[in-house]
Amino acid sequence: MNRKERFMRQLEGKSVDMTPVGSTTTYGVVDIMKKCGAERPLADTDPQAMATLALGGVEYAGFEWVKAMGWDITPLSEAFGCELGEAKIDRQHSIASHPFAESIEDLEKPKDLLQRGRFPAYKEQFKILKDKVDDEMVIFGESExxxxxxxxxxxxxxxxxxTFKKPNQxxxxxxxxxxGMIEVINFAFDHGADYYVIAEPTSGPALMSPKSWKKHVQPVITEIVQKIKGPLVLHICGNTDSIIEMMCETGVAGISIEEKVDLKxxxxxxxxxxxxxxxxxxTAQTLYSGTPEQAYQESIAALDNGTHFLCAACGIAPLSPLENVQQLRKARDDYFKKG
Known part of the structure; x- marks a missing residue:
């Protein structure tokens, strides 16, 4: 089976020859940028540079599927009016303003949402990736x-x-x-995404109690799942042991977890x-600041503990050594050769 068949069969719960390996969050790694010639900030806005960097993850890191929609998790916020901080080769866009900090009275979904921000560039990036990998590899979109x-x-x-004082707001x-989220996700599926990832760092247990998560977040994600055109994967940062069941109850096809979580x-x-x-x-202690051997052994441990998709625990830090990132693929290949 090819890489796309392997990925989709695994996601659908069917038998596969080996565990797929890749990244289901951002992988704007400087070493990959320099090797493929597509560097941030151009790779944040130019469709061809975005696609080149996405494919660089395959060519240089050994990933088996590719990412569309840039290298940060701000696109929906930008389209709703947030200003973004300046991106540099080793720093992704961040949120620089909060347009509804004073009042939410005028908050509404923009009618031209998909014409705002970088969505026109994402549309073109999807086209480039579809032309190059459509039958061979899975393409995914991602946002906050x-x-x-x-x-x-x-x-x-x-x-x-x-969440305590004004829950109705x-x-x-x-x-x-x-x-807006539903519109964006369906935009991605309409233009070639095979699955979609939403990253929810702000709703993690480090900031929000499981009770609040169940009240405010779970119903919204459940409704999103019901109204979109393809499978959704939910990523939440930190130790999510206390909300794993609720994450799964939303109806998502997959969950993406950090190393603090009990994987088994x-x-x-x-x-x-x-x-x-x-x-x-x-991502921090291993892929960014650890050794290749540590990255290799942690990858083997994840496979031993049954991960369905061998990935980094979160977005891969820009200055992570490429040799460390390459250990995911090396460990996966070695693991199944021995098996």
Missing amino acids: GPFTCGANLVGTESFMKW VDQVLSVVKE RTVGIAEKMGVKVFGNVG
């Missing part, structure tokens, strides 16, 4: 999730306080953002619910 987008629009500190923001336990829970697990080789 609804709660993280809402926090970007209002300001994270205020939005978190609202949190839900009001999420009801608007949710509609998570796989056991997810498999009973028909959900696949992506992860969870550490």
